[in-house]
Amino acid sequence: MLMSVLPHVLVLNGPNLNFLGRREPQIYGHTTLTDVIDELRRRYDGTLVIDHLQSNHEGVLIDRLQAAADEPNLLGVVLNAGAYTHTSVALRDAVSSIAPLPVVEVHLSNVQAREDFRHRSLIGAVCRGVIAGFGTDSYRLAVEALRKK
Numbered sequence: 001m002l003m004s005v006l007p008h009v010l011v012l013n014g015p016n017l018n019f020l021g022r023r024e025p026q027i028y029g030h031t032t033l034t035d036v037i038d039e040l041r042r043r044y045d046g047t048l049v050i051d052h053l054q055s056n057h058e059g060v061l062i063d064r065l066q067a068a069a070d071e072p073n074l075l076g077v078v079l080n081a082g083a084y085t086h087t088s089v090a091l092r093d094a095v096s097s098i099a100p101l102p103v104v105e106v107h108l109s110n111v112q113a114r115e116d117f118r119h120r121s122l123i124g125a126v127c128r129g130v131i132a133g134f135g136t137d138s139y140r141l142a143v144e145a146l147r148k149k
Contacts, residue, residue, distance in 0.1 A: 011040065013142045015082045016082050031135075036136045092122060105123050
């Protein structure tokens with residue numbers, strides 16, 4: 001848990017995002033998750049703390065969301081739940097349970113232009129908003145949305 005006087009944003013990434021830059025680069029590009037987080041930290045250095053966790057395990061993501069509910073100075077959560085977006089009622093319930101803390105769902109690709117099973121998000125309805133299809137810039141757009149809440 002991060003304790004800071006600066007406002008902060010939690011960036012949570014789900015399964016397979018650790019392979020960003022290697023996995024299907026024709027869809028996700030060549031930028032790694034470390035690159036994405038490093039760029040956010042550079043962009044907001046001195047004004048905003050970027051806290052980050054990636055896990056391939058649903059329970060770890062849920063535990064971190066629940067812990068976030070009690071963090072002072074937390075503006076909100078940027079959540080790329082990966083495939084859990086389409087399958088996890090438990091993750092949806094965790095997002096719902098931390099309200100009114102805002103969560104923004106993000107996706108690198110335009111999920112509406114992909115396979116049918118990706119068109120349905122179980123999480124989006126309990127999020128402040130959804131940003132998809134802008135590549136790694138989706139994360140920055142989500143952070144900006146949380147800063148303006």
